[in-house]
Amino acid sequence: xxxxxxxxxxxxxxxxxxxxxxxxxxxxxxxxxxxxxxxxxxxxxxxxxxxxxxxxxxxxxxxxxxxxxxxxxxxxxxxxxxxxxxxxxxxxxxxxxxxxxxxxxxxxxxxxxxxxxxxxxxxxxxxxxxxxxxxxxxxxxxxxxxxxxxxxxxxxxxxxxxxxxxxxxxxxxxxxxxxxxxxxxxxxxxxxxxxxxxxxxxxxxxxxxxxxxxxxxxxxxxxxxxxxxxxxxxxxxxxxxxxxxxxxxxxxxx
Amino acid sequence: xxxxxxxxxxxxxxxxxxxxxxxxxxxxxxxxxxxxxxxxxxxxxxxxxxxxxxxxxxxxxxxxxxxxxxxxxxxxxxxxxxxxxxxxxxxxxxxxxxxxxxxxxxxxxxxxxxxxxxxxxxxxxxxxxxxxxxxxxxxxxxxxxxxxxxxxxxxxxxxxxxxxxxxxxxxxxxxxxxxxxxxxxxxxxxxxxxxxxxxxxxxxxxxxxxxxxxxxxxxxxxxxxxxxxxxxxxxxxxxxxxxxxxxxxxxxxxxxxxxxxxxxxxxxxxxxxxxxxxxxxxxxxxxxxxxxxxxxxxxxxxxxxxxxxxxxxxxxxxxxxxxxxxxxxxxxxxxxxxxxxxxxxxxxxxxxxxxxxxxxxxx
Numbered sequence: 001x002x003x004x005x006x007x008x009x010x011x012x013x014x015x016x017x018x019x020x021x022x023x024x025x026x027x028x029x030x031x032x033x034x035x036x037x038x039x040x041x042x043x044x045x046x047x048x049x050x051x052x053x054x055x056x057x058x059x060x061x062x063x064x065x066x067x068x069x070x071x072x073x074x075x076x077x078x079x080x081x082x083x084x085x086x087x088x089x090x091x092x093x094x095x096x097x098x099x100x101x102x103x104x105x106x107x108x109x110x111x112x113x114x115x116x117x118x119x120x121x122x123x124x125x126x127x128x129x130x131x132x133x134x135x136x137x138x139x140x141x142x143x144x145x146x147x148x149x150x151x152x153x154x155x156x157x158x159x160x161x162x163x164x165x166x167x168x169x170x171x172x173x174x175x176x177x178x179x180x181x182x183x184x185x186x187x188x189x190x191x192x193x194x195x196x197x198x199x200x201x202x203x204x205x206x207x208x209x210x211x212x213x214x215x216x217x218x219x220x221x222x223x224x225x226x227x228x229x230x231x232x233x234x235x236x237x238x239x240x241x242x243x244x245x246x247x248x249x250x251x252x253x254x
Numbered sequence: 255x256x257x258x259x260x261x262x263x264x265x266x267x268x269x270x271x272x273x274x275x276x277x278x279x280x281x282x283x284x285x286x287x288x289x290x291x292x293x294x295x296x297x298x299x300x301x302x303x304x305x306x307x308x309x310x311x312x313x314x315x316x317x318x319x320x321x322x323x324x325x326x327x328x329x330x331x332x333x334x335x336x337x338x339x340x341x342x343x344x345x346x347x348x349x350x351x352x353x354x355x356x357x358x359x360x361x362x363x364x365x366x367x368x369x370x371x372x373x374x375x376x377x378x379x380x381x382x383x384x385x386x387x388x389x390x391x392x393x394x395x396x397x398x399x400x401x402x403x404x405x406x407x408x409x410x411x412x413x414x415x416x417x418x419x420x421x422x423x424x425x426x427x428x429x430x431x432x433x434x435x436x437x438x439x440x441x442x443x444x445x446x447x448x449x450x451x452x453x454x455x456x457x458x459x460x461x462x463x464x465x466x467x468x469x470x471x472x473x474x475x476x477x478x479x480x481x482x483x484x485x486x487x488x489x490x491x492x493x494x495x496x497x498x499x500x501x502x503x504x505x506x507x508x509x510x511x512x513x514x515x516x517x518x519x520x521x522x523x524x525x526x527x528x529x530x531x532x533x534x535x536x537x538x539x540x541x542x543x544x545x546x547x548x549x550x551x552x553x554x555x556x557x558x559x560x561x562x563x564x565x566x567x568x569x570x571x572x573x574x575x576x577x578x579x580x581x582x583x584x585x586x587x588x589x590x591x592x593x594x595x596x597x598x599x600x601x602x603x604x605x606x607x608x609x610x611x612x613x614x615x616x617x
Contacts, residue, residue: 012497012531013436013439013440013493013494013495014495015439015440015443015444015492015493015495016439016440016443016493018443018447019439019442019443022446022447037534038534059531061531061532061533061534061559062532062533062534086432086435086436086438086439087431087432087434087435087436088432104435105435105436105438105439106435106438106439106442106443
């Protein structure tokens, strides 16, 4: 990499960040353009400053490093990512088997320098395997990221009302608006099986927002949500599951 | 004599991993072993009859070896090919199946040998039946103990593996690698800019690990245990900064109460790991206690992350089970560990009888 590369440090612990700062001060050619304490800040700062490399801690609150990496890679020009971790045996196994860059804390200066010089962007295959690993660990991502003009918009998953598949895209309807994503409904369904229920071939609805069912004159059944006025039809095939869910919800409410 | 796994074989790349008690018969070492055992059996059979002259015995041995090797290697090949099918059976089923398989091979080979050697002249039907029956009996006697031996060896190896895994887990639960490496990282960061704090952190860490590595049955006073908790929290405070806040309300507790060492500290560690760390803006841990009817009641309350998607981890439950076990083992009177999850809080309540400390109250 050429001199004057820009680095973003991401770690939730202030002391860990200052340690990286001081290590980088001793190395020439590197310029720290910012510090982030969680995944969301990483995304904001990356879009603001366009760093070349992100030193990304895995365990961070709110949005962890794995998830941040996944969203970062949707940017038009994603930065190179080097994960850092004190101890995470599952992640390390995945990194080793997919040749993902990582550094173990406490980070040694020489290793940091080597990693920075070799830093490359994550490939799609690497990201996929990381995403899969996260699923196996029972921690679904907390956000949906959508490519919007000039960057990525994040939508917290617990604000999403429903996903609606239309043609090539999936519309994500959330409390403050709508975005389009390219991820197929099927993969969303798998990822968020605990939070969303399929009500139609083309629709997944957040369980937490469902309040009831409504029938129109022609006998079609629509779902009622706690917010907004949405016309979401429940297909005959999925009606039993939805009824079951409503029963369990009302049972839990009693 | 462990069977060497052969990585190139696609059917079961890691024979050690499947649950079948039989060794990997496709491995070259196992095939060699089978040849040796078969040859030894052949020698025994050739040696047995007393009335045959020595010269004839050599000729006999050749014929018997040919026969036995033929049966042994065919069984070996069959067991190799059928391994995947055998894996699906229960151990006793797989044992019987492989036993029958070997006997079937012996019967077939006997038939083959009979037709090959005696066909033109022909022997009586009785001789034929005797021949096959005798071979089957020999096979029965040799294969039975052999299979039994494989089974016992497999069980033994499994037990050794389970024991070493259990030992490792016990060690890890004491050392807690996550905490250790994070603390090391904190200390490294402090050394340059704040050597004083770094020194304190090392001292605290040393105390914590001394306690962790001491005999698990050791008893301490409540004062000691709480001091250890404070040392632990000092380290975490360095790491988490203003995200961590702790409120203590333990003045009502008798400091000389005795309890098993490290009964409370792991609960606080859990509160940080599952409650404070995953929260972007941290939170407050409340540690309170009172003495009611000669029972100590200690409560640890922490906020939990807002996101409901994250399920409660299994590691946490394991830790609680461990504490519960040690509680009930450590006191003669009633003990209790109650877990309570409210809206955005998680509460652990520990209750055990008040037993004042005596200098020689080792039990």
